Amino acid sequence: MTHVHRWLVPLIVIGLVTLSTNVAQPADGTSWIEAQTKFEALVEQELGRGILSGVSIALIDNDQIVYAKGFGFADTDAKIAATSQTVYRAGSISKLFTAVAAMRLGELVPVDLDAPLEKYNPGFRICDPFDNSPAITLRQLMCHRSGMVREAPVGGYFDDQQPTLDQTLASLSDCVLASAPNAKTRYSNVGPSIVGQTIEKVSGETFGAFTQKHIFDVVGMQSSGWALTEPLATNMSAGYMRVAQPDGTFTRIRAPQFELGTVPAGNLYTTVEDLGRFVTFLINQGSCGQETILKPETMVEMYRPQGGNENRTFGLGFALGKYREEPTVMHMGAVYGFTSSLVAIPSRKIGAVVLANEDIAIGPVQRLMAAALDTVATRRPEMIKPEVFPVQSSNRPPVAAPAMQTSLEDLVGEYESPGYWAEFILQEGSLQAVISGQPMTLRATGPLTFVANGRFVHESPITFELDGEGKIASCTALRQKFSKLDPSEKLPEPPAAWSKFVGIYGPEFIPLIVSIRHGHLYAMTENEMDYRLTPMNRVVFRLPAGLYDDEQLIFQENADGTVHSVLMANFPLRRIRP
Structure with a gap:
């Protein structure tokens, strides 16, 4: 996922809908116009990350739409701008x-x-x-x-x-x-x-x-x-x-x-x-x-x-x-x-x-x-004053990094949970993660705590845990407990019969990709996450908690033992490539 080419999307703002002129005084003293300006700067920054091509946003206060705009492109090839009326x-x-x-x-x-x-x-x-x-x-x-x-x-x-x-x-x-x-x-x-x-x-x-x-x-x-x-x-x-x-x-x-x-x-x-x-x-x-x-x-x-x-x-x-x-x-x-x-x-x-x-x-x-x-x-004076959300990192007051109980290098390595795999690496002094195929950037919030951001998550907590000797033993992320793998220990050998399951199944635009990692069988589904499979018998595997909690993946064989398709939670997917 990190290898996909991205480009910066220039901000286009059109189609403003003003459906209210009766504006309450913002709770923090900021004018409504100033609040909108700050918000639009954040949207522009988000589009600049290159994940989104276009987005439309509406804000509602009582019985009125007080703000509606489109940003970026509804169609990047035709250079059609997104508006508040984009479908x-x-x-x-x-x-x-x-x-x-x-x-x-x-x-x-x-x-x-x-x-x-x-x-x-x-x-x-x-x-x-x-x-x-x-x-x-x-x-x-x-x-x-x-x-x-x-x-x-x-x-x-x-x-x-x-x-x-x-x-x-x-x-x-x-x-x-x-x-x-x-x-x-x-x-x-x-x-x-x-x-x-x-x-x-x-x-x-x-x-x-x-x-x-x-x-x-x-x-x-x-x-x-x-x-x-x-x-x-x-x-x-x-x-x-x-x-x-x-x-x-x-x-x-x-x-x-x-x-x-x-x-x-x-x-x-x-x-x-x-x-x-x-x-x-x-x-x-x-x-x-x-x-x-x-x-x-x-x-x-x-x-x-x-x-x-x-x-x-x-x-x-x-x-x-x-x-x-x-x-x-x-x-x-x-x-x-x-x-x-x-x-x-x-x-x-x-x-x-x-x-x-x-x-x-x-x-x-x-x-x-x-x-x-x-x-x-900001339009509701009776509400708790909203925190000032960051527009650009350069505008934020400097915050001292929390003292670490261990070095970032100690967090680096491969981890595995009952449902996912994870890898933590250092890149230009910053801790990065890939969890079951989804890349994330991490920001420290405490000695062993971080929040992760990326395409799949926003401010998602990650906590590392020490063993009795003060070494990193595990982490908790995406509501799962991951154990750190010891690189000096030999990983379990997967059954040789599993190799015939490895391959690509289903439509080209939403493939099911079966692979082997850390001695376990994994299935990437809906272009989202690798899910660790638990064997129930020779061809039946249980899916972990997630999209298909409690459901099964069943490989279907030809008379000669080769695999021609798989039933993914009852849906038949034909094998399209090894």
Whole structure:
């Protein structure tokens, strides 16, 4: 990934939308114009890193979009500038609309979220292998506790054949649940898709027609839809993505354009202006102007943490978090060529939207979202004074580096966790990391603590641990514990039979790359991370915690023992290269 050529993107700022002139005095005494100027300098700096080609951002205060702009390019080849009206794919932000639509349906006709799913969607089928498990419910599907697999065999993330929603969900009839219903929180694109199909069956309308009538039309979202229609295509941004290669590098391409089979989970096309209008509904107790979509008590229920005590990070459709101790409702999205983020703070009636045309640009988008919230928070005197976010390192006051308990050289080396591999190196005196294929730069925050930044992360903590002799023994990163490998010790020899599994499977634009590292079998998937595989038998391997928690990878052989394909979490991927 570090070998991919990057270029500096000149900043283009056009399409400013000024929808409010009633400006509150910022809490820190900075004028609103000054706050915008600082924010735009940070956006320019972020574009200068060369990860993002284009981005559009909206800031929301109460019932108004107070700022909306595009930066960089919507199409780098044609030199088309990004604006506030540029159309992007929003990815999993789609799930918020599906949840709102389900709750709207429940206010129109009696719908019990805790009734068995078969009451409202009797045709849906999936195998439940667990003893005495409870029935699947709409509530579980909306808060990711149904036990559903992440993707369907047809219409899943690897499928570019554009099947219908019904065809996609029908393909699950031969699949089994990954975990028992209501046993744990595990993210799924299938769950919200089933909710969308259920809306169709109960309402008698298509999912698109129902959401158009009850959400888009009411909110005023005139540039949004569930497929790339001709009107939307006029302002559609190109998407850009990096494709993983067997040698650990990535090749940048223009992202393919096709519709997902899991439409209600991730196929929304929209603009920051339209999503900004949606945020006004979220922060105003279910109302948008004079129109009411959901009752205030319904909104409270959607924002309430659902599920067990082990993971209370989801409401109904919404991911839950905090910004400066204020509760947030939000969702990020990542879909071929695009990364997105929407955050609303209902208690303070502010929010922000960031849409970028680069795949897996989680770090830059999170950084811009943090700065966006800092900026709009200056309009709310009652809020805690936002920290001054850094625009350029040269503008920051000098900060003494924390005293280290050991030298940086001692941290260098290879590490491994149950799910990932990691390598730490020194480059021009700075500690750098590559974790399962994702490069990161580290900044010390304490004697043995750092924060990591890069395409995949923003200010992600990394902590090193010492053994009883005061030597570096391990580190904790990305919520996993890594053990440091002793270079003097011989690594375990992998079974010779594993060598035939090594190779590239699936579509060229999103390959599954199987490799051997540190004596273990790894699989790079979705151009994102190498996942360490745990053998279950000769050809079946369990995937670790992550995208496909509790699911399996099954190699399929010819009569002569050669491998022709692999089932990746139920999805068949043919071998395309050794």
